[in-house]
Amino acid sequence: MTYTLYGAPGSGSAPVEAALTLIGAPYTVIEALTWEGDDQRDKVAAVNPMRQIPALITPAGETITESAAILIWLAEQHPEAALAPEPGDPRRAQFLRWMSFIPASIYSMFWVRDVPSRLGGEDVASQVRISTLTADRIADCWAVMDSQINPGRWLLGDELTVLDLYVAVV
Structure with missing residues (x-):
């Protein structure tokens, strides 16, 4: 296996x-x-x-x-x-929320931030503006997550989950 x-x-x-x-x-x-x-x-x-x-x-x-x-x-x-809250666990909804939020709202922005010419073409001013706005958006998303999580030892409390592993890398 x-x-x-x-x-x-x-x-x-x-x-x-x-x-x-x-x-x-x-x-x-x-x-x-x-x-x-x-x-x-x-x-x-x-x-x-x-x-x-x-x-x-x-x-x-x-x-x-x-x-x-x-x-x-x-x-x-x-x-x-035990790397995720099981269905019925009161932490399950927040686990799924943040596991969806990270790739949709944060990780997807890296594609733009890392190579702004993908959207801004060869215009350097456009690339700088795109990079700045993208970095601001990423920071805003992290701030939202930070303000809404009451972590214990880990993001969802006392047990390590795959959410912790994901956040550590992103």
Whole structure:
């Protein structure tokens, strides 16, 4: 029952690798530094047409992409690891809220912030404006999350969850 993880150090695959380690599941990593060019993105193309990491191949051969989806799925498949509040737990709604908020409102902004020419073209002033506005939006989103979470030792209380792993990397 081995998982295969396409990823790279410091990327969105890092919390997935941490979760697999905490679960105690055997896994192998196929390193793909997708930001380094087409040769690296091509390593992932067969399992993710977006040519992005992470991509997780389950022991059953199913492919899952998107960090948040993978983390939620792993926590649900391995409830003994207690890496997510289970249905019925009063923390479950906030867990799902923040696991959706991070990729939709924060992580997605990195694509724009890191290469503003994707939206601003070659105009340097436009790129600077886009970078500034994007960085401001990211900071505002973190501030919203910070103001609405009453963490204990971890974000949702006394137990580590995949939300903590995700936030640590993003």
